[in-house]
Amino acid sequence: MGFLKQVGDYAKESLQAAKYIGQGLSVTFDHMSRRPVTVQYPYEKLIPSERFRGRIHFEFDKCIACEVCVRVCPINLPVVDWEFDKATKKKDLKHYSIDFGVCIFCGNCVEYCPTNCLSMTEEYELAVYERHELNYDNVALGRLPYKVTQDPMVTPLRELAYLPKGVMGPHDLPVNARRAGQMPQEILEAAQKEAKAAEGEAQASEAKPKE
Ligand code: SF4
Numbered sequence: 001m002g003f004l005k006q007v008g009d010y011a012k013e014s015l016q017a018a019k020y021i022g023q024g025l026s027v028t029f030d031h032m033s034r035r036p037v038t039v040q041y042p043y044e045k046l047i048p049s050e051r052f053r054g055r056i057h058f059e060f061d062k063c064i065a066c067e068v069c070v071r072v073c074p075i076n077l078p079v080v081d082w083e084f085d086k087a088t089k090k091k092d093l094k095h096y097s098i099d100f101g102v103c104i105f106c107g108n109c110v111e112y113c114p115t116n117c118l119s120m121t122e123e124y125e126l127a128v129y130e131r132h133e134l135n136y137d138n139v140a141l142g143r144l145p146y147k148v149t150q151d152p153m154v155t156p157l158r159e160l161a162y163l164p165k166g167v168m169g170p171h172d173l174p175v176n177a178r179r180a181g182q183m184p185q186e187i188l189e190a191a192q193k194e195a196k197a198a199e200g201e202a203q204a205s206e207a208k209p210k211e
């Protein structure tokens with residue numbers, strides 16, 4: 001009797017184990033048919049969306065030291081260092097800095113700057129070993145922004161960033177579903193076509209006899 005019970009229990013446990021293994025594997029097989037959502041960073045990078053709020057770019061020559069950016073900043077972060085020039089009766093900008101270790105990238109300063117000397121770039125790789133290095137002065141802020149699409153060392157991936165119009169979840173999409181937005185190759189082709197058309201127009205206007 002005891003032996004039969006042991007065999008019955010063993011069979012029950014084996015069935016249970018097989019069920020759990022099946023459940024686990026079903027998740028694995030389900031994921032095998034899904035599109036990957038990870039990229040091989042830093043060899044592959046997603047192209048940030050158009051209104052991405054990355055590192056701020058600053059144009060020193062355009063700044064009038066009005067300090068609007070300081071007043072609209074939730075933490076009064078930008079440091080605008082100026083002196084009053086008696087001869088011209090204008091503020092003379094000496095130094096400008098933003099500490100990206102504190103900035104929350106809200107974009108208020110960019111939005112309200114009256115001379116548009118601030119803009120948000122698509123740069124997001126700001127990691128440093130020393131947090132004080134994140135305090136960018138006007139020289140660092142004036143550096144031209146880095147673009148993923150212009151770096152030959154990385155493969156820019158636009159496809160993963162945008163889902164087809166109206167789709168919220170990426171997992172149930174077929175592997176070859178067409179995403180919204182253009183692939184880098186398509187952007188390049190369109191730009192080349194545009195350049196060719198402009199060149200043709202210029203040649204045609206040159207060839208026209210002058211009246
Ligand atoms: S709002 Fe613009 S112009 Fe005014 S101080 Fe700030 S950066 Fe300069």
Ligand code: SF4
Nearest residue numbers: 073103104106107109
């Ligand atoms: S992005 Fe926002 S937090 Fe950062 S400096 Fe501008 S206003 Fe301040």
